[in-house]
Amino acid sequence: MPKRILVLVLMVLLITSISSRAEADDDIRLMINGDLITDQLDYRIVDNSILIPLDILTDNLSIKMKWFTSINTIQLDKEGRVIKFRVGDKHLQVDNKIIKMDTKVISINERVMVPLKDLGSALGLTIKSYPKQRIVKISEVKGEIKDIDYPKTEDYEGLEFLITEEVDYDVQLFSNPTRMVLDIKGATITSNLDKPKVDSNLIKDYHISQLNNNTKVIIDLYDNINYNIEKRKDGDEYKYLVKLSPIIDSVKYNGSKIIIGATRPLHATRVNYLSNPNRVVIDIKNAALEKATELKIGDKSINKVRLSQFQTEPYNIVRAVLDLEGETRVKLENNEGNLEILPLSTQLLGIDYSSEEDLLFKLSNQVKPEVFPLTKGDRLVFDFPFTVNNIKEHSLKVDNKLIEEIRVSQFNKEKSRVVVDLTKLVPYEMKWKGNNLQVKLVNNLTGVTLEEKKLKQTLKLSLLKARNYKVYKLVNPNRLVIDIFDTIVDLNQIELPKANGIIKNIRVSQYSRDPKQVRVALELAKNLDFEIKSEDTTDNIEIDIVEERFRSYLKDKLIVVDAGHGGRDPGAIGYSGSREKDLVLDIAMKLENLLENGGAKVIMTRRTDEYIELTDRSKIANDNNADIFVSIHLNSHVDSEHNGTETYIRPNYDQTNLLLANLTQRALIKGLGTCNRGVKSNNLKVLDTTNMPAILNEIAFLSNKDEESLLMNEEFREKAAIALYKGINNYFRLLAEEGS
Amino acid sequence: MLKEKNLNLYIVVGLCILVVFLLSNFFTTKEVKLYFSDEQAQYLTAEIREVKTNDLYENIVKELIEGPKNEGLEVTIPAQTKLLGIEVKDRTAIVDFSKEIQTKHWGGSTGETITVYSIVNTLTALDGIDRVQILVEGTKVQTLVGHLELEEPLTFNSNLIN
Numbered sequence: 034m035p036k037r038i039l040v041l042v043l044m045v046l047l048i049t050s051i052s053s054r055a056e057a058d059d060d061i062r063l064m065i066n067g068d069l070i071t072d073q074l075d076y077r078i079v080d081n082s083i084l085i086p087l088d089i090l091t092d093n094l095s096i097k098m099k100w101f102t103s104i105n106t107i108q109l110d111k112e113g114r115v116i117k118f119r120v121g122d123k124h125l126q127v128d129n130k131i132i133k134m135d136t137k138v139i140s141i142n143e144r145v146m147v148p149l150k151d152l153g154s155a156l157g158l159t160i161k162s163y164p165k166q167r168i169v170k171i172s173e174v175k176g177e178i179k180d181i182d183y184p185k186t187e188d189y190e191g192l193e194f195l196i197t198e199e200v201d202y203d204v205q206l207f208s209n210p211t212r213m214v215l216d217i218k219g220a221t222i223t224s225n226l227d228k229p230k231v232d233s234n235l236i237k238d239y240h241i242s243q244l245n246n247n248t249k250v251i252i253d254l255y256d257n258i259n260y261n262i263e264k265r266k267d268g269d270e271y272k273y274l275v276k277l278s279p280i281i282d283s284v285k286y287n288g289s290k291i292i293i294g295a296t297r298p299l300h301a302t303r304v305n306y307l308s309n310p311n312r313v314v315i316d317i318k319n320a321a322l323e324k325a326t327e328l329k330i331g332d333k334s335i336n337k338v339r340l341s342q343f344q345t346e347p348y349n350i351v352r353a354v355l356d357l358e359g360e361t362r363v364k365l366e367n368n369e370g371n372l373e374i375l376p377l378s379t380q381l382l383g384i385d386y387s388s389e390e391d392l393l394f395k396l397s398n399q400v401k402p403e404v405f406p407l408t409k410g411d412r413l414v415f416d417f418p419f420t421v422n423n424i425k426e427h428s429l430k431v432d433n434k435l436i437e438e439i440r441v442s443q444f445n446k447e448k449s450r451v452v453v454d455l456t457k458l459v460p461y462e463m464k465w466k467g468n469n470l471q472v473k474l475v476n477n478l479t480g481v482t483l484e485e486k487k488l489k490q491t492l493k494l495s496l497l498k499a500r501n502y503k504v505y506k507l508v509n510p511n512r513l514v515i516d517i518f519d520t521i522v523d524l525n526q527i528e529l530p531k532a533n534g535i536i537k538n539i540r541v542s543q544y545s546r547d548p549k550q551v552r553v554a555l556e557l558a559k560n561l562d563f564e565i566k567s568e569d570t571t572d573n574i575e576i577d578i579v580e581e582r583f584r585s586y587l588k589d590k591l592i593v594v595d596a597g598h599g600g601r602d603p604g605a606i607g608y609s610g611s612r613e614k615d616l617v618l619d620i621a622m623k624l625e626n627l628l629e630n631g632g633a634k635v636i637m638t639r640r641t642d643e644y645i646e647l648t649d650r651s652k653i654a655n656d657n658n659a660d661i662f663v664s665i666h667l668n669s670h671v672d673s674e675h676n677g678t679e680t681y682i683r684p685n686y687d688q689t690n691l692l693l694a695n696l697t698q699r700a701l702i703k704g705l706g707t708c709n710r711g712v713k714s715n716n717l718k719v720l721d722t723t724n725m726p727a728i729l730n731e732i733a734f735l736s737n738k739d740e741e742s743l744l745m746n747e748e749f750r751e752k753a754a755i756a757l758y759k760g761i762n763n764y765f766r767l768l769a770e771e772g773s
Numbered sequence: 774m775l776k777e778k779n780l781n782l783y784i785v786v787g788l789c790i791l792v793v794f795l796l797s798n799f800f801t802t803k804e805v806k807l808y809f810s811d812e813q814a815q816y817l818t819a820e821i822r823e824v825k826t827n828d829l830y831e832n833i834v835k836e837l838i839e840g841p842k843n844e845g846l847e848v849t850i851p852a853q854t855k856l857l858g859i860e861v862k863d864r865t866a867i868v869d870f871s872k873e874i875q876t877k878h879w880g881g882s883t884g885e886t887i888t889v890y891s892i893v894n895t896l897t898a899l900d901g902i903d904r905v906q907i908l909v910e911g912t913k914v915q916t917l918v919g920h921l922e923l924e925e926p927l928t929f930n931s932n933l934i935n
Contacts, residue, residue, distance in 0.1 A: 597919065598919055602919055604880055604918075604919065605879065605880030605881050605884070606879075606880070613880065647915060647916065647919065648915075666881075666882060666920070667881070668881040668882060668883050668884070669879045669880040669881030669883070669884045670810075670814045670879060670881060670883055670884045670887070671810075671847065671848050671849075671851075671879045671884065672810075672814065672847050672848075675813070675814045675883070679882075679883065681882055681920075710815065710883075711815075713932070714932065715882070715886055715920075715921060715930075715932075716921060716922045716927070717882060717920045717921055717922070718915060718916050718919075718920065718921070718922045719920075721922055729882065729920070731881065731882050731883065734881070735881075736879060736881065736884075
């Protein structure tokens with residue numbers, strides 16, 4: 034503490050008292066840096082300004098005073114700040130500036146009286162007066178730094194100090210190391226100041242320290258920067274924002290691009306194209322420019338570039354204006370701290386869609402589009418950056434199998450957009466052919482279905498375009514493989530059917546990309562046979578997968594199927610009243626269908642509920658020279674307990690006839706699970722009167738309650754027909770094998 | 774007169790002898806095999822029965838219509854069926870049934886076979902009959918209920934005998 038000297042205290046009446054009053058009505062107390070110096074201040078009021086003795090200030094504050102008597106000048110030095118004035122003069126020299134005070138420095142009884150407000154301000158003192166309490170407070174400490182913030186946006190970055198009072202500050206820049214020193218005068222640091230960490234390209238680190246009543250902030254920098262301090266009142270407090278910007282110090286053109294160099298990397302930019310004349314305005318945010326520059330380029334795309342400091346408040350923007358030739362677009366890239374401006378003048382000249390499978394984008398030079406396949410709406414969107422659309426039509430109606438429409442637009446100043454509406458979204462491949470971009474809409478496998486039919490499974494493969502394919506079997510494990518050539522599959526776009534029964538697993542894969550080949554592999558429960566139903570080149574591959582023994586041997590066979598009874602002859606009557614003639618007709622028709630699917634020619638003795646003579650039934654078979662005759666009946670007995678299946682042949686049967694009977698009987702027993710009553714020979718009229726192998730199958734007993742209810746179930750009748758089909762097919766297979 | 778008396782005596786004696794003969798014939802029986810359906814309706818099984826020898830064939834067929842006594846065997850001919858006549862000519866039995874053998878029949882190849890061969894096998898098992906021709910209401914039928922040929926006389930079917 035400086036030693037105390039009691040002096041007279043003067044007080045100015047700031048609000049109402051206008052007249053100069055040499056003598057005070059009341060005493061005034063003076064406090065310096067919180068200490069009471071005197072309660073009877075010696076003061077004068079001149080022109081509303083209060084003057085107090087200079088010695089009170091020099092004695093109580095760290096001020097060095099020199100009196101140059103020859104020139105009647107007093108020099109004060111407060112922590113390096115030099116102030117000069119003369120008694121009887123209104124002017125103050127602060128460092129090298131002259132400040133005019135409200136009133137003169139006077140001398141009363143050899144005591145120098147100085148205007149407190151003006152000199153105090155020049156000395157960096159805080160002076161507050163409290164008229165009611167009649168106190169004047171002089172303080173070297175102006176305020177307290179309460180908070181430090183590190184704001185960083187694309188517009189600016191820096192350090193912000195929250196100080197309770199308005200303060201003076203000095204800034205000095207140093208190199209080696211590059212640093213910025215900020216002296217905040219009369220500001221102390223709050224005891225628990227939070228120092229935010231910086232994540233900056235400009236600031237390495239910073240340190241803050243307090244010396245006496247001043248605070249020093251040392252900001253270590255990576256390189257030279259431009260700074261700008263913005264003061265803002267925030268309630269009763271003040272915010273000092275020290276904004277830092279890289280300095281643009283070079284502009285070059287290397288023949289293909291403009292390179293803007295700066296002390297630190299440049300980032301955020303805004304690009305705006307103007308026409309008449311064609312220009313592009315590039316605003317480089319948070320950058321300072323060393324000096325406004327103009328660079329003549331004069332090539333086919335850019336004429337010249339001008340750089341200027343567009344604004345400094347509220348934050349720095351450097352503006353580059355490029356005079357463009359034609360429809361040039363520019364692309365900005367940050368490269369090694371430099372901002373590079375690449376002129377691009379790509380033009381979308383046309384689209385060739387004459388080929389159904391590919392599109393050709395004709396461009397003035399190669400520019401890679403961004404492609405968005407959109408599942409919703411089945412479309413492909415091509416965005417060509419820095420590309421000017423020169424296609425006049427907005428919509429090109431295509432309407433081929435794959436492409437419905439092509440829409441072209443200048444999406445924005447830089448981007449041309451082409452939307453290709455497809456009938457179905459497909460994979461694509463892109464390839465440059467000179468400056469033309471070929472987009473191949475790759476043929477793909479769009480659907481895999483597996484239909485289970487009575488005796489086979491049918492695999493169907495849908496393609497967008499007809500293709501060649503190969504089908505073959507592999508063993509260990511048993512597989513059926515279908516290779517589809519020149520085809521791509523997008524596994525995300527297809528749903529595979531569930532494997533079932535004889536097919537254990539279905540897999541689809543892009544077997545190879547080059548050449549494009551899709552492989553569909555079916556894992557089979559056993560060695561199965563297949564039959565290709567589709568053409569060699571097709572967009573719908575269809576393959577029947579059949580168990581070897583179900584492979585049809587019926588091609589060109591003539592089979593007479595005879596539904597027993599009919600019309601006035603109902604045949605047996607069931608336990609609950611069902612009629613043999615109706616049920617056997619249904620089985621016969623089902624069998625007809627199966628046999629015809631298998632390639633056989635079928636003649637039915639009846640298709641309706643009509644009475645046909647037994648001899649007429651045989652006659653049909655004989656006249657048509659049928660290969661076999663199959664008569665379908667249901668059995669009956671007086672005792673309803675009897676059940677089972679039996680097959681009749683004529684007594685003078687030959688071996689083939691017996692074979693037919695045995696195979697159908699066996700198939701029925703296996704297929705229906707009924708009791709095997711065997712193959713029997715008997716003089717049944719239809720068997721005795723036919724000339725070819727003939728059988729009469731008694732499927733089950735209608736007189737039996739359980740079997741009747743089975744027979745009344747369509748599924749059972751279907752099974753019966755399938756069993757007969759299998760038996761008959763097997764018969765022709767064995768004959769064929771024997772013959773070969 | 775005396776001669777007349779003797780003649781009358783001869784007639785009486787002759788009649789007595791005839792009556793005795795006829796009565797003896799009426800009361801005598803013969804052991805025959807009647808073929809009925811077995812329990813599985815797969816085969817025909819013979820039931821041995823004493824049948825009165827007067828109108829032997831007619832009696833046999835009537836016994837067949839009545840059905841088996843043995844619990845393990847089953848009926849083969851609809852019960853409402855009546856035998857309209859039976860005669861044997863050239864070792865062929867011609868058996869004429871009422872229409873119920875068709876109209877009341879249960880149908881089925883098995884049912885029909887059992888019916889027909891129950892009759893055919895039973896009759897052809899007898900001495901003097903080799904074949905059986907079934908008639909319905911006096912006429913030949915193609916089949917009984919649509920399966921088995923009946924136009925020609927049938928012979929014993931050993932396939933049906935277990």
